[in-house]
Amino acid sequence: MKHYLQFTDFSADEYAYLFRRAALIKKKFKAYEKHHPLVDRTLAMIFEKASTRTRVSFEAGMYQLGGSVVHLTTGDSQLGRAEPIEDTARVISRMVDLVMIRTFEQTKIERFAAHSRVPVINGLTNEYHPCQILADLFTFIEQRSAPGQARPTDCLQGITVAWVGDGNNMANTWLQAASLLGFKVHVSTPRGYEIDAKMASSAGGISAGSYQFFSDPHEACKGADLVTTDVWTSMGYEAENAVRQEAFADWCVTPAMMAAARPDALFMHCLPAHRGEEVAAEVIDGPQSVVWDEAENRLHVQKALMEYLLLGTVA
Numbered sequence: 001m002k003h004y005l006q007f008t009d010f011s012a013d014e015y016a017y018l019f020r021r022a023a024l025i026k027k028k029f030k031a032y033e034k035h036h037p038l039v040d041r042t043l044a045m046i047f048e049k050a051s052t053r054t055r056v057s058f059e060a061g062m063y064q065l066g067g068s069v070v071h072l073t074t075g076d077s078q079l080g081r082a083e084p085i086e087d088t089a090r091v092i093s094r095m096v097d098l099v100m101i102r103t104f105e106q107t108k109i110e111r112f113a114a115h116s117r118v119p120v121i122n123g124l125t126n127e128y129h130p131c132q133i134l135a136d137l138f139t140f141i142e143q144r145s146a147p148g149q150a151r152p153t154d155c156l157q158g159i160t161v162a163w164v165g166d167g168n169n170m171a172n173t174w175l176q177a178a179s180l181l182g183f184k185v186h187v188s189t190p191r192g193y194e195i196d197a198k199m200a201s202s203a204g205g206i207s208a209g210s211y212q213f214f215s216d217p218h219e220a221c222k223g224a225d226l227v228t229t230d231v232w233t234s235m236g237y238e239a240e241n242a243v244r245q246e247a248f249a250d251w252c253v254t255p256a257m258m259a260a261a262r263p264d265a266l267f268m269h270c271l272p273a274h275r276g277e278e279v280a281a282e283v284i285d286g287p288q289s290v291v292w293d294e295a296e297n298r299l300h301v302q303k304a305l306m307e308y309l310l311l312g313t314v315a
């Protein structure tokens, strides 16, 4: 049994398979062709933080695969009344086939997984957001893969991704993906919001050569194939919002930053976005932005992920 708790839980070969499978599943979906490998299977989704995309993509995705879904939040379950996460895991995993959790500390999802009889998927923690990076990479591959390319991940080899903003769960996961799949991340964060040093080390699944730090976000964007950012204040850090607004003022992705990147560079944002804060409206609503494909692709990659966790490789 496999869990998907962080990006490093799968190998490069498994990602190559998943991206191929997601492309097929997407094609069938677009053609209104039924794809029901998970009939009679149930996904439990536990949300301890808010969500739009993650909830809709997992819920719609599971139904589209022929299965069904149970949705729980902290407030409407015993989780909010201090039932231990280990007991919750033992009980829920006797009743469903798969669990997706969005929560705070990564250790919480790890404790759940350690007591679960079924695969567990990370739907975002303070530390990581692997399902989002799965969708982001799939979107890049869709835009850039060349005909005749042996593996879908080949077009990622040697590219540069510019990360502008907070050293958060998304940034950590980009670094893990770069280390595993052979590309580089230029990271620019305000002072005090750098990627946690322990995360950005082999202990966090990150190799030293896979990232470079820039104090100037324009420098980070130079020659990038992809420029990406995220909210200045992630869920769980709302108390710091006023201080962050000041600290991050120069970390807004502007047309000038996009102009420093390659002429064909893409712009991505996991969403929700705040125009005029982490990204200028001209950028997110401009021709280089692929944010709507990126959001849609959550559906397709997670369908491939759920199928893989429950059925393994399908011929």
Ligand code: CP
Binding pocket: 050, 051, 052, 053, 054, 055, 124, 132, 270, 271, 272
């Ligand atoms: N990108 C993302 O995970 O969005 P939600 O918070 O809406 O799920």
Ligand code: NVA
Binding pocket: 124, 125, 168, 169, 170, 230, 231, 233, 234, 235, 270, 271, 272
């Ligand atoms: N870094 C953001 C991502 C939201 C999808 C957060 O954790 O709130």
